[in-house]
Amino acid sequence: MMKRWFQFFKHKAYDFRWAILSGILVGTSYIPFPPWALIFCYTPLWLSATEESSSVKKSFWAGWVTQFVLTLIGFHWIAYTAHEFGQMPWAVSYLALLLFCAFMHLYIPVAVAAGTWLRLRFSLSGGQSLFVIALLHALLERVWPVIFEWHLGYTFIWSKMPGYHLADLIGFHGLSAIALLFNAWMGYIWLKQNYIKKALTQLSVLAMTFAALIALGYWHGQQWNKFDGEVRATVVQANIGNLEKIYAEQGRGYQEVITRKFLDLSFNALQTFPQTDILIWPETAFPDYLDQHLLDRKNTQILISGLTPLKVPLITGAYSKDPKTDEKKDTSTYNALFLVDHLGNNLDKPYRKTELLAFGEYLPLSEQFPFLLKLLPFVSNFGRGQGPEVMTWDRPEGTIKWGGQICYEGLYPNFTRGLSAKGADILVNVTNDSWFGKTFEPQQHLYMTLARAIEVRRPLVRSTNTGISTAILANGDVLQKSPLHQEWSGQFVIKYLKNAPVTFYVQWGHWDWIVLILILGAIIVRGAINARSRRS
Structure with a gap:
């Protein structure tokens, strides 16, 4: 046989x-x-x-x-x-x-x-x-x-x-x-x-x-070797383990531990890079809500107390929730990207993730058939944002519009075209690739994301939990890359062109x-x- x-x-x-x-x-x-x-x-x-x-x-x-x-x-x-x-x-x-x-x-x-x-x-x-x-x-x-x-x-x-x-x-x-x-x-x-x-x-x-x-x-x-503005962004990669991430998401502890780890690494990074203009943390780096109406929460206060002496604004992944309009019905939790000052104040409304990961962040068809969530309660059910959207940062040197991408939203060309059409000056991608180990995926995901910067000719900063964190300029120059599965911080001098022209591809797409x-x-x-x- x-x-x-x-x-x-x-x-x-x-x-x-x-x-x-x-x-x-x-x-x-x-x-x-x-x-x-x-x-x-x-x-x-x-x-x-x-x-x-x-x-x-x-x-x-x-x-x-x-x-x-x-x-x-x-x-x-x-x-x-x-x-x-x-x-x-x-x-x-x-x-x-x-x-x-x-x-x-x-x-x-x-x-x-x-x-x-x-x-x-x-x-x-x-x-x-x-x-x-x-x-x-x-x-x-x-x-x-x-x-x-x-x-x-x-x-x-x-x-x-x-x-x-x-x-x-x-x-x-x-x-x-x-x-x-x-x-x-x-x-x-x-x-x-x-x-x-x-x-x-x-x-x-x-x-x-x-x-x-x-x-x-x-x-x-x-x-595309033309620049008339720059910003010094320091990226912090804390290398948080998967178990800690899961427990923090489920509210079973580790929120404070993770928050303090990012703060400690940020403090050390600013000792090395004192000229930092802005800090960037990865996807859901802050494992709690960061909306303006929820700043009195315990972990948020820990974050604010740690940010205050640093005196630099922060872009970070966190969770978002609308104010309750009906006390009997809770509103959805969103995977979001925040731009806050050193006192925790939201400098613009958060961007909420739009392209959700099937079975990781939503259950397919559950929006049409809610009873599926009762059959599979272990599947996360995040709210869906209304992106693409930009976040505006007003500063003395000039306003910067950040085009946020969360995780594999960076794989969607039309999503980034939308950010460019809305006036994004710099793209910022926050990601957690810890689920993929030392396989091919982190390299594949990295270059697929960097490709978006070339299509729209905007610089892109990528902040990840376990690597690979890096940045690419509009001319295609890739700056230093972080190691995989290690704690790391690095500063990127992001050169950009103010009021950069919209590319042919942004205008016409896959013509x-x-x-x-x-x-x-x-x-x-x-x-x-x-x-x-x-x-x-």
């Missing part, structure tokens, strides 16, 4: 060898790996779909194998998070990872299957089919619902390839589309390998095109989808016409 199963899997592995290869290439070319196969990682999968023996069904399953393998490599941290955050046994956590790998990135097999169907339906050539699949993939990855949005575009900023500077024109989704089209081009060259001269010519043109992309990005990025659809339609029409002329 065992031998029979072994032979079965061996046979299937051979059938899907190119799909498996693509999965490995993609998984090992994404953050935190060097993007060594960026322009050909999907090519083996797509070439297998152009074979005459390939059917729609076979193409779908080949794509499914690819997405399973690459997800297993890049998202192995799902198991750790399920165990650490969801308190699941390791066996259940690994099952959760396998389910995630099986269903989360189905747009990859859907694009391959749809491209195969179009090839068979309109008699497309192998080269045409490759570009059709690439275009379908680029379009589907923009709309497919996923928990942790990712694509090849982020590898440009991770690897410091200057092409990432073009993101203020086409977004990082646009850069991903370009990378996918290069994959199709590499496949086309492979199909022409029997015609040496033509293949070498195409390869030369591809290399020159890629070099031109890099050069254009470098030249374009130089235009290039129209171009992609037009190219897709043109390829299909041309293929159909050529097929008809061959038949006649």
Whole structure:
């Protein structure tokens, strides 16, 4: 029986060898790996779909194998998070990872299957089919619902390839589309390998095109080396453990311990950086309410007594609650970002998190069906904010508008576009990545967040509980980065441009989808016409 199963899997592995290869290439070319196969990682999968023996069904399953393998490599941290955050046994956590790998990135097999169907339906050539699949993939990855949005575009900023500077024109989704089209081009060259001269010519043109992309990005990025304002922000990373965070959130102690730890680290940081203009603490760093009408609470008074001698304002994650309007009905608690002075006074209304984490901060469908909360009372149920919103800080040197992002709100391009449209001068991202341990996630999350600064050309400061804390300027310069899972503080001199112009991407968003659809339609029409002329 065992031998029979072994032979079965061996046979299937051979059938899907190119799909498996693509999965490995993609998984090992994404953050935190060097993007060594960026322009050909999907090519083996797509070439297998152009074979005459390939059917729609076979193409779908080949794509499914690819997405399973690459997800297993890049998202192995799902198991750790399920165990650490969801308190699941390791066996259940690994099952959760396998389910995630099986269903989360189905747009990859859907694009391959749809491209195969179009090839068979309109008699497309192998080269045409490759570009059709690439275009379908680029379009589907923009709309497919996923928990942790990712694509090849982020590898440009991770690897410091200057092409990432073009993101203020086409977004990082646009850069991903370009990378996918290069994959199709590499496949086309492979199909022409029997015609040496033509293949070498195409390869030369591809290399020159890629070099031109890099050069254009470098030249374009130089235009953002203009600054006329600066602020010295000191970030405090307290490295609070998960158990303490959970107990503090549940009101089971540790609030005072955590508050005093942040205050002590801040006091020491100001001894090192006395010229600090503002302190920045991470997501829910202050484990209590910080609204103006709740400043008389015990932990809030401890915070104020510690801040007063520091004499600098603070941006921090904390909890927020509206004043009660009905004594019989309590209002929702929000995960929020506050800007307060050294006396604890709110300098502007807090920003309340809008993009909540499913199963971590809200139960899907519970807003439509409240009875679900009674069935699963252990799932947190935070209120939803009305973001994006900016917080205004008036100071003698000039007003600064802070564009707040809480945790993975930094992954949503449209959210940050909204902050820019509302006049944000500096973006501030507060995060708690302690749930992911020493996996790939902290690096992935970091560069996905930094990418937003390039799309809108605003500096961004990132304050985390366990790392990685850092800052990036509008010209793409990444400042010092904190170590993972260590107490740390550092000062960032944030240079910015007052009244900075709104980028083309902020104005028009993902406008290039129209171009992609037009190219897709043109390829299909041309293929159909050529097929008809061959038949006649």
